[in-house]
Amino acid sequence: MLTYTSIRELRERLREWREANPKGKVGFVPTMGFLHEGHASLIERSRGENGLTVVSVFVNPLQFGPNEDFERYPRDPERDAAICGRAGADLLFAPDVREMYPKKTITKVLVEQLTDRLCGASRPGHFDGVGTVVSKLFHIVQPDRAYFGLKDAQQVAVIERMAEDLNLPVEIVPCPTVREPDGLALSSRNVYLTAEQREQAVVLNEALGKAEEWLAEPGIDAAGLRERIVAYIGRAPLAVIDYVEVLTYPDLQPPDSVAALHIGRGSRIIVALAVKFGGTRLIDNRIFG
Amino acid sequence: MLTYTSIRELRERLREWREANPKGKVGFVPTMGFLHEGHASLIERSRGENGLTVVSVFVNPLQFGPNEDFERYPRDPERDAAICGRAGADLLFAPDVREMYPKKTITKVLVEQLTDRLCGASRPGHFDGVGTVVSKLFHIVQPDRAYFGLKDAQQVAVIERMAEDLNLPVEIVPCPTVREPDGLALSSRNVYLTAEQREQAVVLNEALGKAEEWLAEPGIDAAGLRERIVAYIGRAPLAVIDYVEVLTYPDLQPPDSVAALHIGRGSRIIVALAVKFGGTRLIDNRIFG
Numbered sequence: 083m084l085t086y087t088s089i090r091e092l093r094e095r096l097r098e099w100r101e102a103n104p105k106g107k108v109g110f111v112p113t114m115g116f117l118h119e120g121h122a123s124l125i126e127r128s129r130g131e132n133g134l135t136v137v138s139v140f141v142n143p144l145q146f147g148p149n150e151d152f153e154r155y156p157r158d159p160e161r162d163a164a165i166c167g168r169a170g171a172d173l174l175f176a177p178d179v180r181e182m183y184p185k186k187t188i189t190k191v192l193v194e195q196l197t198d199r200l201c202g203a204s205r206p207g208h209f210d211g212v213g214t215v216v217s218k219l220f221h222i223v224q225p226d227r228a229y230f231g232l233k234d235a236q237q238v239a240v241i242e243r244m245a246e247d248l249n250l251p252v253e254i255v256p257c258p259t260v261r262e263p264d265g266l267a268l269s270s271r272n273v274y275l276t277a278e279q280r281e282q283a284v285v286l287n288e289a290l291g292k293a294e295e296w297l298a299e300p301g302i303d304a305a306g307l308r309e310r311i312v313a314y315i316g317r318a319p320l321a322v323i324d325y326v327e328v329l330t331y332p333d334l335q336p337p338d339s340v341a342a343l344h345i346g347r348g349s350r351i352i353v354a355l356a357v358k359f360g361g362t363r364l365i366d367n368r369i370f371g
Numbered sequence: 372m373l374t375y376t377s378i379r380e381l382r383e384r385l386r387e388w389r390e391a392n393p394k395g396k397v398g399f400v401p402t403m404g405f406l407h408e409g410h411a412s413l414i415e416r417s418r419g420e421n422g423l424t425v426v427s428v429f430v431n432p433l434q435f436g437p438n439e440d441f442e443r444y445p446r447d448p449e450r451d452a453a454i455c456g457r458a459g460a461d462l463l464f465a466p467d468v469r470e471m472y473p474k475k476t477i478t479k480v481l482v483e484q485l486t487d488r489l490c491g492a493s494r495p496g497h498f499d500g501v502g503t504v505v506s507k508l509f510h511i512v513q514p515d516r517a518y519f520g521l522k523d524a525q526q527v528a529v530i531e532r533m534a535e536d537l538n539l540p541v542e543i544v545p546c547p548t549v550r551e552p553d554g555l556a557l558s559s560r561n562v563y564l565t566a567e568q569r570e571q572a573v574v575l576n577e578a579l580g581k582a583e584e585w586l587a588e589p590g591i592d593a594a595g596l597r598e599r600i601v602a603y604i605g606r607a608p609l610a611v612i613d614y615v616e617v618l619t620y621p622d623l624q625p626p627d628s629v630a631a632l633h634i635g636r637g638s639r640i641i642v643a644l645a646v647k648f649g650g651t652r653l654i655d656n657r658i659f660g
Contacts, residue, residue, distance in 0.1 A: 196477065224513075
């Protein structure tokens with residue numbers, strides 16, 4: 083595996099590869115590093131579907147709010163490179179902030195509507211930063227396919243819609259969330275958790291499992307479902323709820339009726355959670371239908 | 372020359388061409404149609420510099436305000452095709468609004484700062500529409516070079532900055548304004564002018580010529596220059612000034628001193644005009660330095 087920190091040199095390498103493989107496909111896995119098995123599963127999938135797999139590791143300052151964890155976001159470049167290599171990446175792109183933003187960007191890529199709920203409401207400006215950096219990375223790598231984990235289901239919805247609206251020549255491939263044996267969704271932020279918080283954090287996945295059972299009850303509506311989930315999460319004394327939402331997917335709108343909650347009618351429902359344990363905010367979700 | 376109305380079919384053709392010409396370059400001339408010699412000069416330049424030249428003709432509703440001339444904007448598809456063919460275009464892409472916007476776009480590409488002056492101030496939202504459609508067209512055609520006329524100098528500045536900020540893999544090539552023998556800048560909107568308005572419209576180019584003389588005077592400042600230009604345009608009784616501005620280029624900021632107006636110090640100055648004749652708004656500019 084080759085590692086690049088320069089946009090120019092990465093592009094040069096990609097150009098050579100494409101000239102040598104005119105029908106070859108490029109798969110791309112954009113990440114913020116501190117990789118885990120969730121990321122590895124994306125890289126392995128790309129490896130299986132494309133002739134060349136590029137992984138980027140870039141902690142994007144633009145998508146962090148002023149009081150968020152940009153500075154202390156966990157980083158481990160050597161371990162990241164080892165995981166990429168083992169999972170089958172061909173090229174690792176790890177630019178620094180100056181390479182990506184040599185001057186302040188005054189261009190923004192915004193996806194309206196989808197970004198005013200869930201993490202967009204809790205983290206104003208977050209998805210503008212995501213849309214902008216993902217556009218930049220797509221323009222640098224020019225992949226045929228890009229792989230994103232469904233743990234960030236709203237991010238997947240936003241990027242799919244951005245790609246559709248802007249005619250991006252890339253197929254967005256959403257991939258299932260990878261979990262610990264006890265059900266906790268893998269996240270780079272899990273390292274922040276104390277032993278006690280870590281133990282209680284399983285409540286997110288358990289609540290989503292319960293939600294699936296409750297959704298099967300005839301007549302249940304979004305507000306009722308939400309109330310039961312909130313109560314269930316309340317069992318974990320250290321959990322502080324940021325949001326619990328029941329929305330249509332991928333439009334992220336409130337379901338308009340009880341019937342809309344019931345599956346197999348063409349529309350999908352997402353139950354999405356953000357819960358804080360101390361200073362650590364965890365998200366999880368399940369999509370039904 | 373082949374004409375396409377379908378994005379899918381155009382992409383298919385481009386893919387075939389690239390596979391057959393792996394080192395070939397694609398030049399692109401995006402237009403709103405009703406082509407004139409200004410557009411033809413862009414197409415000819417692209418033809419000379421690239422293996423394949425694509426022209427798009429699309430009147431983009433997103434860049435027109437609610438009270439602007441989208442519906443009555445002049446259109447002549449047959450004449451456009453003839454001009455493209457004569458100027459040496461290989462592919463003409465002429466989609467309808469449904470092909471470009473099958474659903475309402477909720478994704479916007481915004482360039483801040485550069486777009487709050489000049490035509491951005493007179494036409495709120497205009498450049499958001501330009502940035503968004505140019506992104507879309509770039510993603511559809513994936514050109515190596517794109518050609519824009521400097522008559523819309525602010526548009527060139529906005530697109531250059533967008534390309535830089537978003538790492539668009541395209542070289543933006545600004546091209547000189549083409550003029551009538553009497554100096555009027557060519558514009559699709561010139562057809563709206565009555566004979567009397569047409570005669571008086573030369574005042575824009577004349578005022579810019581005077582500006583060049585006045586700029587040579589030691590000690591002249593932006594406000595003084597602006598005042599003289601406004602007075603000069605006042606000689607044309609039918610002219611109603613929308614704006615006269617003296618700004619740095621391409622940053623479009625007010626020059627900070629008399630010295631900044633004087634050329635050859637690395638910074639450039641734009642004198643930009645928008646003047647209405649009846650319902651027709653004409654723009655022109657000159658860049659110094």
